[in-house]
Amino acid sequence: MDNQNDILEGAKTAFINETYNPANDFKPKFLSNNFNHKVLNSIKDELQNCDEFFISSAFITLGGLTPLLQDFLELEQRGIKGKILTTDYLNFTDPKALKKLQSLDNIEVKLYAQEKNGFHTKGYVFRKGNIYKGIVGSSNLTLNALTVNKEWNVEFTSLHDGEVLNNLLSEFNNLWDEANNLEDVLPAYEKLYDSQKNFTKLKENYKKLSSEDLVPNSMQVGFMESLRSLIQSGESKALLVSATGTGKTYASAFAVQDFNPKKFLFVVHREQIAKQAINAYKNVFKNTKDFGLLTGNSKDYDSNFLFSTIQTLSKDDVYTKFKKDEFDYIVIDEVHKAGAYSYQKIMDYFEPEFCLGMTASPERPDGIDIYELFDHNLACEIRLKDALEEDLLCPFHYFGISDLEIDGKTVDDSTEFNQLVSDDRVNYLLEKSAYYGYSGERIKALVFCSRKKEANELSKAFNKRGHPSIVLTGDDSQQTREDAIYRLTNDEAKNKLEYIFTVDIFNEGVDIPEINQVLLVRPTQSPIIFIQQLGRGLRKFKNKDYVVILDFIGNYKNNFMIPIALSGDRSYDKDNIRRYLMEGNKVIPGASSISFDEVSKKRIYNSINNTSFSRIALFKEKYNNLKFKLGRIPMLLDFYENGEMDPLLILNHTTMDCYYSFLKKADKDYDEYLSEEEISSLKFISKNLASGKRPHELLILKSLIYNGYFSVELIEHLLKTEYDIQNDVKSIESAIDVLNLDFSKKDKKDFPELSFMNEFQISNEFKEYLAHETYRKHILDVINYGLLKYKTEYNAQVEGENLTLYAKYSRRDVCRLLNWPNDDSSTLYGYRVKHNTCPIFVTYDKKEDISDSTKYPDKILFLHLKLYVTFLNLQQFFKSKNSVFFLKK
Template sequence: MRNIKLVTGNLREQLTGLLNEASSIYILTSFIMKSGVSLLAPFLKKAVNRGAEVKICTGDYLFVTQPEALERLIEIDSRIEIQLYRSNGRSFHPKAYLFQNTDGDGSFIVGSSNLSNSALTSGVEWSLIINNEVAQEVYLEALDAFSKTFHHEQTITINQETLKDYRTEYEKYHERHPNLLLQWTKSEEEVLTLPTVSGQPEIIREPPVLYRQLTPRPAQQEALEMLSTTLEEGYSKAMVVMATGLGKTYLAGFFARKFKRILFIAHREEILGQAKNSFRNIMPERSMGLYYGRDKEGDADCVFASIYSLGINRHLARFEPGEFDLIIVDEFHHAAAGSYQKVIDFFKPKFLLGITATPDRMDGKDVYAICDGNVAYQLHFIEAIEKKWLAPFHYYGIYDDTDFSQITWLGTRYDEEELALVQLRDDMADKVLKAWKSYKQSRTIAFCSSIRQANFLSEYFNRQGYQTVSLNSKTVGITRGEAIKRLDEGALDMIFTVDLFNEGVDIPSVDTLLFVRPTESLTVFTQQVGRGLRLFAGKDHCVIIDLIGNYRNADIKLQLFNTEPGKEKNGKKASIPAVPPGCELNIELAAVNLLNELNRKRQPKKDKLFWDYIELKKELGRRPTYLELHLHGRSNSREYRQEFKSYPGFLYWADELTEKEKNAFLENETWLVEVESTGMAKSYKMVVLNFMLSKGLDNWLVPVTPNEVAPYFHRYMTEKEYRKRIDFSDKASKQLWQYDEQKVSKLIANMPMTKWSGSSKGLTAFNQGVFSIKIQLPINHNEIVFEWTRQICEYRLHEHFERKDENLKLLVH
């Protein structure tokens, strides 16, 4: 083909030819119609079958994308990755198709064609097809831009569960706007002209801030000592949880001096630029290279790479799995996401270090498995304040009489249009202004719900004589770097923003935080609070001004400041927590009454467990396993056991089982509850059960002897360092680190087999040297009960070692 080609009609022929040859296919369109998917489905299926990587991203702007189109895409092949960009009313209309062949050749198409029949065949469309050999730099830039959009925090993965929600939103939208749907039906999907947005989000590379001496600060020194112990114990993975403002990046740099080649992975380019500067300050003799966007400096001693670039197969293939001695993953609470997991699974470093201020869902469980159960160091910002390593806070809770119960909740956020109706009012802006004037200090960051609210409040404050800016991806007239500089110098009173300062950008001099948004995510709230707690000359404390209404999590978020998180009064957590010395919690009486009322009306536990389960089911696109519920669920998995006796018991209550599964559960509930609840001072019972399950569906109920189990048991207990340390290092078992079949068999007979037989009320037996499970399963129930038993066993082993490891760490500290 020619190097650059203009196509003014029937793009389908060009697309299908490229689809037949490509090893990587990336499609980004503002909307997708079922007719367009049907047109390309056979070619996409063939591509996936020959091993091609296929990623498709579309948007929900004006709800033009048909649910039927997304469903058809899902049906083609589960290996096709599909993301939906949640536009929140912001125009979204890119049209790009990128192709890469195994030999490095390829093409990309940009133009006016969305993924619909008419756009690809009979419509009046203009597209440029460009061979990437003649525009390699532009192609790589387009590839990088696609990756950022595909993995953007506003995208959601499309699966059968999330599709149900989109279908509901789609139908509601078109009930309110029936003419739009009629227009599409009547014109057979002719191209809708959508407004464009100019400009790209600015990349800020802040100048490095050098400490007076490049030696670890106290928190960093503590963490380094724990990491050194981790290395000495033979671990190859660990996580450090350290509050914002304590220097996680410098900690990583100090630790990296022990290794030759380092890969630092993050999801924001600002973080990568700052990390590169920090590492250079610590190790000026090493070469430093960036790997994102146009920068592809992959041969440096220290490589700072965007997860979005590494998520592309051609970029990942640029490296060897064992190329790096140390891999550092910043903001490790993102690491359970598929993009990170793919990269983590690819590389085989000598050591993997995850660093984060806020483990996802506030407890870090979801990354436990990724770091082999080893949280080397953990310091919450409350502890850091108590140690005087972060500034104390003075919190002011201002009552907001907005009735959020009347605003539609969309699963993870409030409906933006409905929220704007109550937020964008002069009387509300005046209330915010008065609260701010009453308690503010010198430099403020205000966190808003939307760009429109940020713009509205900034304009209102400016009319009252204050110097403020609304800083977001659509801001013109001032760059982010200029706004930060002006705020730091005192030329600005306040920056209104949505989420630009959640991660990666710090302004130590900020001494006031203003929250004029409902708290939808405790993780985000934690990150935003951390923006004001850095120590700074002349800053005695940080003022936090927070509007409190009857929105979700209003009563829970204050527990973030609690110095006694486990303490309850009359079986309930207090609405107003105890705070560290030097900190203050000042809450208006009306807000206190509201918090107490919300606390009294907390969602019943069973309902909360159900909705947290449903949220996870949507994320995964299927029913989660028991271990997945534990690792990724918002509720503590132990609560499911407490309320329902077993995970299958919860599924039965929640009506999540088929008729066949319901019958299997009812007939075998006693056995499942026994596996769930049998005492486990050590892991031994579940290790024996795990061995029996490993024999497969047809043989798992065949009785076993201690001699049969011994090799598996010994290997399981000794192959992971933390298993040895937790359950196999007392005086008796330590003697068995070197395998001795007779002694191991004797241990198994005396401990798990005899003990379980004695406590199981006849469900297990150990007679004449043979251990057996005494349940009778009809053939049609065997597979179901086997799978549930396997899931409970897997969960209990994981949860046992995790809990014991936490207990050991508490004793150490």
């Protein structure tokens, strides 16, 4: 009966009044592809929770199927059965996708032979117990239809006897009975599909690409405009920070073309990259320039456009052949390496009119300030998330796969070599590579290993099993590398390769756009290296619809870096990292997808839980990164606005009183001074109010600072106009108590001399502190940081409450935000009925040895207030006065 009522309430919300019960999970929904939600996400959610499913889609492609492969595999392991119906209409459905589905024991697939009438169905039905969820509309089982196309679909919930559901299932069953078993018709359909595809390919071969086809992408246009502005303002250096695969080399070529130098120098760290850069520049400049190579194998000193390796150029007898002002324009690729002596020598020697540095990752762990080398002129910054939003990269499907247990032990940082290359692990890698597949006619994969010896043994094992592969390391010659890449990428090559094994030589710079699968069989050492290796497959290429990334996740201590790298979130907030692990697929832009199997998720959660982000060394590293980028000492607000690290980690550290205390420890150049009393005042605000969970105290302080007074009416006005908070006098009164130290006995004890106000006027002590510019700067920084944090993280509050859904609060926070007159956090445990409120604290991570009364199921939490009673200590509860509060409710 409850389900029936929920469905009725959902219908009222969907079709009568959207405010009726917006939190109802059973309400019909309109589904389309938008920021933070794709149709794909809804299908994945239902697959993960269903007992049975039925899909009818006119078109099915490998691209549409691939992001669901992890879900289908888990359904097979759980014995959840499903039926998928498609058609030969327009010969569009990909036979490879049908074969993939056919390989799964739990899924039946049929092909409807379209003869007279078109077949356009797009419907997905999922059963969970006696509840059915349906998604019907315009989305086929194709990649773009599920992720980026403008599609209209409706999701509805029904019980078994619902009319719409029964009509839908009846139609499905009728079509199913008329359709052909896949094994009976697939060979003939595949021949028809291939012949049509070959005809299409033949027509494409007649298309001629002209020079007009080469135009800057959105990143390159923005970069060129910014660079032009810098040059016009008299700057002589600039930095381009852009994700791997977004076209930095072409961006530089367009910019150089715009500048039109007489002599030009391009500096790289490998000859292969220099050759690729020459090809890019030739495509832009055509035959208008004299291009040359300066490497260990080529000595084209006299060329007007010279491309050189740093190893050759930095030799004393080479760079001194050129005058200091020989080149009008210099581009330095992978400039994060510029801290090395060889780069420094070149940059100190040459005096071009303009010097451009390019990198995907300017941050360095060794403390070298790359930004300073280019006068802090950041011409453009586009990270992975931005590049995906701008459609600059090939979509990727990332799969976090649990690495194999060998002899009952999970692969970890200390696993012995013999286990890493065992037959079982080799078979496992090949099995997963085959299952998750690739886009294109044949596999062209890169495999990143931890060490050369492992790469060699795995390559031998792959070759033995009929999968041609080779190992490339830094010891191989340039010619060997080029030959291997040709055999991997060129379909006409003799002795074609399927896999290239390596350790790190392909981490950066080398352009192999044909790569359609990347295997990561090593622990993640840093988010930067992770993105570099991921980026090897992200370049767009003809007939490559997506790239598959397979990350084999063992019990590695650095697993927490994976969601950090994928999200680009540098806040180091554990809740953010956990949230991305759960919901990354929902927020990643474009047609890309992210999936983890359950074991991998658990391993990453363990890594997050066991890793401390409250380390001074981490704080200093992030501080230096931001200081280098800004060219000055950053404040709290700078950290937050630049997404470098959530400064609350610093403020909450047990050894830090406030941000000033951190600066004194972290930066030897910081020479400002605060008194003990001023530090104590900052400590109170930093520890208690900087989190931004309520703006009231911060607005009162701001008014005292700027006006010398405040009033309840003024704070009410500010709350209403700036934060849309209305009729909240009780919270203002509570905030006054907090600032007067009347809320907490502990505060009175810890800060006996602290005084911000005298009635509604600024106190003499506070006014005296504010006369000191350093103190004034720091307190305003904390206040503005807290207010911005409130606006971005806590402003979506439940109406009439100071609490935000899904946010995290301490017991002290709860007492303060419920406007209790005193801080009862030291004696507040499971629940407390007080002042007509009842906060309930629920243990999510329950250990095995706890009492039965605490072993409640997590999934019932926060459904209905009436359910809470069931999970409190019932016998004691009904004897207490608290039961009256609940039963009235």
